Amino acid sequence: MKAISVLGSTGSIGTQTLQISEEFPEQFRVVALTAGRNLDLLVQQIQRHRPELVALANADLLPELQQRLDDLGSDQQLPQLVGGPDGLNIAASWDSADLVVTGIVGCAGLLPTLAAIRAGKDLALANKETLIAAGPVVLPELKRSGSRLLPADSEHSAIFQCLQGTPWAENARLSTGVPTPGLRRIQLTASGGAFRDWKAEDLENATVAYATSHPNWSMGRKITVDSASLMNKGLEVIEAHYLFGLDYDHIEIVIHPQSIIHSMIELDDSSVVAQLGWPDMKLPILYCLSWPSRLETPWRRLDLTEVGQLTFRSPDPAKYPCMQLAYEAGRAGGTMPAVMNAANEEAVAQFLEEKIHFLDIPVVIEAACERHKADLISHPQLEDVLAVDQWARKAVREQVQRGTTRVPLAALAA
Numbered sequence: 001m002k003a004i005s006v007l008g009s010t011g012s013i014g015t016q017t018l019q020i021s022e023e024f025p026e027q028f029r030v031v032a033l034t035a036g037r038n039l040d041l042l043v044q045q046i047q048r049h050r051p052e053l054v055a056l057a058n059a060d061l062l063p064e065l066q067q068r069l070d071d072l073g074s075d076q077q078l079p080q081l082v083g084g085p086d087g088l089n090i091a092a093s094w095d096s097a098d099l100v101v102t103g104i105v106g107c108a109g110l111l112p113t114l115a116a117i118r119a120g121k122d123l124a125l126a127n128k129e130t131l132i133a134a135g136p137v138v139l140p141e142l143k144r145s146g147s148r149l150l151p152a153d154s155e156h157s158a159i160f161q162c163l164q165g166t167p168w169a170e171n172a173r174l175s176t177g178v179p180t181p182g183l184r185r186i187q188l189t190a191s192g193g194a195f196r197d198w199k200a201e202d203l204e205n206a207t208v209a210y211a212t213s214h215p216n217w218s219m220g221r222k223i224t225v226d227s228a229s230l231m232n233k234g235l236e237v238i239e240a241h242y243l244f245g246l247d248y249d250h251i252e253i254v255i256h257p258q259s260i261i262h263s264m265i266e267l268d269d270s271s272v273v274a275q276l277g278w279p280d281m282k283l284p285i286l287y288c289l290s291w292p293s294r295l296e297t298p299w300r301r302l303d304l305t306e307v308g309q310l311t312f313r314s315p316d317p318a319k320y321p322c323m324q325l326a327y328e329a330g331r332a333g334g335t336m337p338a339v340m341n342a343a344n345e346e347a348v349a350q351f352l353e354e355k356i357h358f359l360d361i362p363v364v365i366e367a368a369c370e371r372h373k374a375d376l377i378s379h380p381q382l383e384d385v386l387a388v389d390q391w392a393r394k395a396v397r398e399q400v401q402r403g404t405t406r407v408p409l410a411a412l413a414a
């Protein structure tokens with residue numbers, strides 16, 4: 001039985017991980033949970049899964065959580081409660097955990113992820129922002145500790161699964177940014193997000209309600225907005241670069257509205273290998289938990305005759321400037337992806353609070369990246385990443401306060 005620590009247990013990735021653990025009680029046992037603010041759901045999860053440890057990001061909420069658990073009057077053993085950044089690190093490195101699922105959203109997941117790596121834990125990596133912001137810090141730590149990084153993102157799981165069928169499976173395993181031999185090209189598929197059928201000029205009418213309704217996947221709000229702007233795919237390009245060691249010219253994005261092919265790899269002999277399935281995050285999460293085995297599930301089987309057709313098109317750079325910004329930040333390397341990631345997190349937060357328009361998101365990100373060019377650090381340490389992260393958030397907040405001057409989409413793409 002594998003013991004699991006679930007970081008961000010109250011989120012979309014976290015709840016799906018707990019569902020899997022309930023479906024396979026002989027295989028998985030939950031030993032630690034972390035949450036942000038959702039105490040209602042957390043209390044239910046504690047009752048069902050009886051973890052040894054629970055960490056709350058906001059330590060101020062600990063007394064309320066303690067009270068709620070006391071009020072249950074249950075004779076079940078209560079978990080140890082911890083809070084704040086140290087509490088998250090304790091959950092991430094919890095002694096009895098074999099594997100840590102990183103379902104915290106945003107760069108807030110960075111320090112707990114590093115804590116898990118330093119404790120030598122295997123990781124199911126959902127929290128892509130960690131690798132994007134701090135790839136140059138995380139990869140050497142992985143090498144040092146021997147932790148294995150299993151990608152939970154559906155596209156990277158697909159690539160990882162495709163690589164299992166190659167003679168270099170051992171090498172492709174688990175990601176220290178070293179080029180994977182025989183791997184020539186990666187094609188990341190993208191649903192196209194909430195606005196995939198909109199014309200670029202109609203994005204003037206994009207609202208929070210539209211941007212947070214994804215056609216294929218059910219996910220947290222931040223990643224759903226990232227999908228609508230295609231920033232999510234841009235972040236995944238950088239994630240793929242760090243995971244599989246390919247340069248940016250060999251990582252491509254293709255819009256595939258049905259989300260049945262979860263990504264493809266092209267090998268040296270020109271063969272293309274793909275992984276297919278219904279769009280359901282439980283499958284890549286399960287593969288992380290069960291790897292290198294596969295468990296039999298009662299889940300819906302893929303029927304291509306039901307799907308009918310699989311279609312593909314190139315993403316329109318004029319419509320999706322965030323995608324371009326991500327490629328540019330990835331190519332610049334060093335601290336630039338951390339700046340772009342933090343600027344995006346802040347911009348999306350401002351958009352969700354309706355302080356800026358959807359079309360302002362790339363404008364403020366680009367401005368932050370431009371300003372950072374002169375200060376870019378090519379080989380950053382952790383402190384550098386944390387410092388530029390804070391700087392970029394502040395730069396975006398200040399720009400929003402001043403008011404953005406939106407550039408026409410066509411000019412951004414030029």
Ligand code: NDP
Pocket residue numbers: 007008009010011012013014034035036037038039057102103104105106108126127128129152153154217218219220221222223281
């Ligand atoms: P959600 O917003 O649904 O959940 C986020 C989780 O993180 C919640 O448990 C939340 O707690 C917690 N959290 C929020 N802020 C903080 C903080 N500052 N410190 C500690 N914990 C915090 O996000 P998702 O599950 O959608 O995404 C999680 C990660 O997985 C993201 O990095 C995303 O890019 C990635 N991912 C998600 C996919 C999906 O299908 N959802 C697919 C592929 C990748 P609370 O709610 O209690 O406040």
